[in-house]
Amino acid sequence: MKKIAGHLAWGIVSLVGAGCLGAIAVDRGEPVNSMWLVLAAVCVYLIGFRFYAKFVAANVMMLNDKRATPAERLRNGHDFEPTNKWILFGHHFAAIAGPGPLVGPTLAAQFGYLPGTLWIIIGAVLGGAVQDFVILFASMRRDGKTLGQMAKEEIGKVGGFTALVTVLLIMIILLAVVALVVVNALKGSPWGTFTIAATMPIAVLMGLYLRYWRPGKVLECSVLGFVLVVFSIFAGEWVAHSPTWAPWFTYGGLGLAIAVIVYGFLASTLPVWLLLAPRDYLSTFVKLGVVLMLGVGILFVRPDLQLPAFTRFVDGTGPIFAGKIFPFCFITIACGAISGFHSLISSGTTPKMIAREWHAWPIGYGSMLLESFVAIMAMIAACARQPGVFFAVNSPAGVVGLTADAAAATITGWGFAVTPQQMTDLARQVGEETLWHRTGGAPSLALGMAHIFTQIGGSEAVLRFWYHFAIMFEALFILTVIDAGTRVGRFMLQDVLGHVWAPMGRISWMPGVIISSLAIVCAWGYFLVQGVLDPLGGINSLWPLFGIANQLLAAIALCVATTILLKMHGPRYMWVTLLPLVWLTIVTYTAAWQKMFSELPRVGFLAQARQLEAALEAGKIAAAKVGETNTLIFNARLDAAVCGIFLVLVTAILVDSVRLWIGILNGSRERTVREAPFVATQLRAEEL
C-alpha cells in the first residue's frame, strides 16, 4: 500500500512538473505568473534528486554508510570533524552561493525568461549538481584531497599544473567582473556608497569587539553588526539629501574602481581578524537571510513575469551583452546551472566534515539544486518589472544613447515601451539621481527585489529602503568575494614565487605580502578599470570572459570526475559526467572562438580592435580620444589573448584526459582506483 502511495505521489509530481514546464514553454501573449516557474523547477529538482541522483549515488558511486569517512578516520577537532547532515548542508550551501546565481540570470533575461530558466533547471539537474556531487564523493574517498591534487594524481602532472594556473587566472577575471558590478551599482549614488563605506568601520569594530571585548561571541557580534548596517541604510538617505555630505560620497566609475582596488589591497594585507573575517560572518548571515526572504516574498507576492518568453535579442543583438542565445545564454548563467568554482568547495572543507557517505547525496547534489533555485528567484525578480525599465537600467549608453530621450526612443523602438518621465519617477521613488545605464545587473535585481518586498506591504519609503537594502546585500557579499579572493590569489602567487626566491613564499614576510598583494590587485584592477572605461559598459566583454573561464574550470572538474568513473567501472557509467563535459566543451569552445574571432565588433575582441584601428587610421577619432582609443585596442587584444590562454590550458587537460581514457579502454594504461582503503565506521548514530 505504501509503495503504491509512493508511486502515486511521484506520478503526481511528474505530471505537475511536466504541466508547468509545458505551460511556460508554450504560453505566449499574456504575462506568465512566476508560480509556474517555481513549480516547474521544484518538481524537476525533486525528480532529479529522488531518481537520477539516487541512481548515481547507489550504482555509480556505490556509497556505503558502513565505510568510515575521512571526518571519522582523520578526526582532529579542526578540519576533520563528523558533522550533522543538515548543518553541513547549510554550511556547504553558504559556501557555494555567491553573486553568480543572482547576477547571471538577471543579465541573461535579455533573451527572455524561458531560455535562462530551462538552462538553470536542466543544467543543474544533469550537469552542475552531478559535478558537485561526484567531486565531493571523489574527494571524500581520497581523504579530502583538493581538485588540483586529484587532477595531478588521476590524470597527470599537466592536469595538476593546469588546474592551478586556471584557478588563478579565473580568479583575476572573477574579481574584476564582480568589482565592476559593485562599481556600476554605486556610481553616482551617495546613499549606496555611504552604506557600503559604513560596512568597513562596522567590520573593524566587530573585529575589535571579537578579539578584545567579547572573544568568541561571533553570533552576538554579528547581530550587533547587522543592526549597525541597517542603521547605516537609514543614515544613507540622510547623507544623500545633505548638501554637505552628499558630495563626499558621490563618485564616478573610476573613483569607485580605485576605492575598491585600495580596499582589496588593504583587506589582503591587514590582519584577517580585523576586516576580512568579521565582514565574512556578517555577509554570510545577511546572504542566507535575504535568500530566504526572497523565497518567501516570491511565494507571497507571486508576481507576473513582464518580460516575454523570448525577446528579439536571441539573434545576438542584445544591448546588455552581444552574442546569440547559443552559446552565450549558457556562458552567462554559470553558477545557477553549472559552476566550476563549486568543484573547489566540493573538494575543500565539506568532504572533511561528512559523517556518512550517503550524506553526500543531499549535501553535494541537493545544495546545488538549492543554488539553482536561487537563480530561478533572481530570474523572477529580474522579469517582474516592465521590460522597458529592465532594458533602460541594464543597457549601456554606448548602445542606447547617452541622453534619456535618446535611450527611451531606442528602447521603445525595440518594442519595450519606456519614457524618461517613468525612469525619473522610479529613480525618485528609490532615492537615486538616475537609473539609466546602471549596467551590471545589481541595480536591476535590487529593483526587482524591492518591488517584491514592497508588495508584501509598504509605501514609497519602504521601496526606497528595500532598494538600498538589496544594493547593500549585493555589494556586501561581492566585496567579501573580492577581499577573500585577493588574499587567496596572493597566497597562490606567493606559493609560486617562493619556488623562485624562498622569502617570497613566507606568508608572514611583509615585503612579500605587499608585493604579491599589489600584483594581484593590479591584475584584477586593470581589468576592472578596463570595464569602467569601456563605452559598452564593460559587462559586454568581461562577463562572457568570466563565464567562459568558470565553465572551463567545470570542464577540468568533469575530466577528473570522468577519469575516476572510468577507473571505477570501465566505460559503463562514464556518460554520467562525460555528457555534461561534452556539452560544456562545445559551449565554451564556441563562445571562446566567437569572442576571439567573430567578425562582429560587439562580439569578437579582435574585430573590435580592427574596427577601432580603422577608425583611428581614417582620422574619425578626435585628437583628445586617440590615447583612450589606443588603450581600448590594446584591451580588446588582451581580452582575446586571455580567452586564448584559457582555451590552451583546458585543451591541454582535455587532450591529456582523452589519451588516458583511450589508454585505459585499450588496456595500455593502468586502471588503478586511488581511494583510501576501506575502514569500517565506528561512529554511532547518536554522535551525529
Added chain:
Amino acid sequence: MAALRTFGRMVLALLRELSDESAYERHLRAHGRVHSGEEWRRFCEERLRAKYARAKCC
C-alpha cells in the same frame, strides 16, 4: 511543537557552525583547554589562516 523546537535547534546549530563558534568548542575539547581571550585569539589565527587560504565561490 517538538518538531519546531528541533528545527530551531538545528538552525541555531547551523548559525554556530557558520560563525565558527562550534569549531571553537571542538578546538577547546580537542586540546583540553578552557575558554579565554588568549585561547580564542590562538584558535582564530589557525582557523582563519586556513579558511582564507581557500577560494571563495562566485
